[in-house]
Amino acid sequence: MTARLLQPSLAALLLSSGTALAADLAAPVTPVPVAVPESCKATLSxxxxxxxxxxxxxxACFTVPGFGDIYVGGAVTGYAYTQTNQFPFSAAPLPSDRAARVDFSNLQTWIQKADGPFQFYVQxxxxxxxxxxxxNxxxxxxxxLLFSPLPVAFGKFVFNDNWSVQGGRMPTLIGTEAPFTFQNLNISRGLLFNQExxxxxxVQINYSDGPWSASIAGTDGFFSGQISWLTGAITYKLDDSNTVGINGGLNLDRTNVLNRSLRYQFATPLFQQNSGIFNVNYTYSNGxxxxxxxFQFTNVERDMSLGILQGASTYGGAILASxxxxxxxxxxxxxxxxxxTGVRGSGTTSLLYGAGSSALSFTITPTxxxxxxxxxxxxSHVELFDITRGNLALGxxxxxxxxxxxxxxxxxxMVETGITF
Incomplete structure (x- = not known):
């Protein structure tokens, strides 16, 4: 009797389960959302x-599967200028300064990977x-004469949100103005830039945390090929509009460039390569x-073995505005x-326009x-004071x-025009 009563109930249960399973199989499957990183959204610095x-x-950006996003840009610009009182003729193999010129100012392209643990930048x-x-x-x-057709090329490894390390050919940590024309408020760099x-x-180590950022680097200074310079920079962002910083560096060794050709002395001047430099800067950017x-201070010590017969220092200040x-x-x-510093005509160490000299400049650039x-x-106008005068009769x-x-x-x-992309 009991067995007969259970049989219909078991059959009903199996029928009910089978119907439910069939309904589940027929129902659409809702996929679980998976976060997919957006391509080509990195912030480029x-x-x-x-x-x-x-x-x-x-x-411009394209994605390499398994590697990441690659960004490409460039600048094609030209400029023309005329100037008074160009410099004396240069010694061979250097070309001579000209009273006027029409030329390209940039024929450059850059490619970079700007996110992920491994990054790189090539210009x-x-x-x-x-x-x-x-x-000029x-x-x-x-x-x-300067940095070859490959002026910037370095790789970078990012450890976390705070720390990274990079190595190769890199822009300096020193100064306020950047190397290339399109990067700056003015077409020409300033007098203080000539000391940097x-x-x-x-190799450079970078750290950032909130408003603080700092970098320290061991480099070859003025592109000497000898890793003997220690440079550093610290910046603090007071708020969205105000930033203060200090930067500088010095040659921890001595670099003899006198036995190199004039070609390399153009990129690596003897006095500046063996100097130290310190800058304090402030930037206001709002609307x-x-x-x-x-403000800038530089100093080179006397070193008879290198042909630096007298020590010298420079002091300078600048204000750039737009x-x-x-x-x-x-x-x-x-x-x-x-x-x-120094007494006019007293020595051969010239960081500016001879010992005891001074210079001021004024530049205006509508864009x-x-x-x-x-x-x-x-x-632009440059005015010199207390230069050391020559005598052509005496050579x-x-x-x-x-x-x-x-x-x-x-x-x-000057006039400059072109495109950046």
Whole structure:
């Protein structure tokens, strides 16, 4: 009797279970959401754009499966200038300064991987780095005499959100102005920039935490090939508009460049390569305003074995500023003053325009931008004081401007145009 009562119940149970299973199999399966990282969304910090010419908001990017996102950009720009009182003729194999020139200022491209543990940055091409009060060669001559067609190339390993290490050819940690024209408020670099190294080779450690960031590097200073410089930089972001920092470095050893050809002495000047440098800088950036004052001190010690017959120091200050009247037009300016220790005519160590000399400069640069295209003009004036004068009858040149080296002022008119992408 019991067995007969259980049989219908068991059959009903099996039928019910089978119906439920069939319903489950027929029902659509809802996938579990899986987070997929967005491609080509990294924040690019290189190359640094410090002026009214801005980095592309949509840089070219492609994804390499299993490796990551690769970003590509570049700058194709040209410039023309005319100037008074160009420098005396250069010794071979260096070319001579010119009163006027039309040339490319950048024929460069860069490629980078900017996220993940392993990153890299490579910048290649031809470039000009015009500077006030300094001889200005053609673009391809400068590319050859300075850092080759591969000025920047380094790899970087990111340990975590705070620490990273990088090595190769890198922009210097020193100074306020960047190397290439499109990166800056002005077309020409300033007088203080002439005391600083630009690109160096070595290893750099970076740390950041909140408003603090710091870097320390062992490098070859003025592209000497000898890793003997120790450089560092510390910045603190007071708020979204105000940043303060200190940076500097020194040669811990001695570098003899006198037995090298003039070609390499152009990139690696004897006095600056064996010097120390210290900068204090501040930047205000808010709305249409960019204001960046900074102070600089440099020093080179006497070293008879290297041909440095007297020690010397320089002191200088500069203020760079820009105001954007509209989204398409901004006006930038720079004022500098720099002086060197010593008594005029007393020695051969010249970090500026001879012992005891001083210099001031004024630059104004209006810039028009239209999407990725820009055009800008520039007027600059450099005035020298207490230079060491030469005597052509005796075969000596002064330490100033002009073919005899006895001129004390230089005016330069420039225009630059091109695109960045």
């Amino acid at each position: 290189l190359p640094a754009f410090n002026g009214v010419i801005k980095a592309s908001p949509n840089p 290649a091409g031809a470039y000009a780095i015009p500077a006030l009060g300094f001889v 060669y053609g673009t391809f001559d400068q590319t050859d 190294n630009i690109i160096n080779q070595g 249409p305003w960019i204001v960046s004052p900074y 105001y954007a009247f509209t989204d398409k037009f901004a006006l930038a300016g720079r004022f500098e003053y720099e002086t060197q 028009f931008t239209f999407d990725r295209y820009f055009i800008r003009g520039e007027y 000596t040149l002064g330490t100033g401007f002009g073919r005899s080296g006895n001129r004390t002022s230089q005016d330069r008119f």
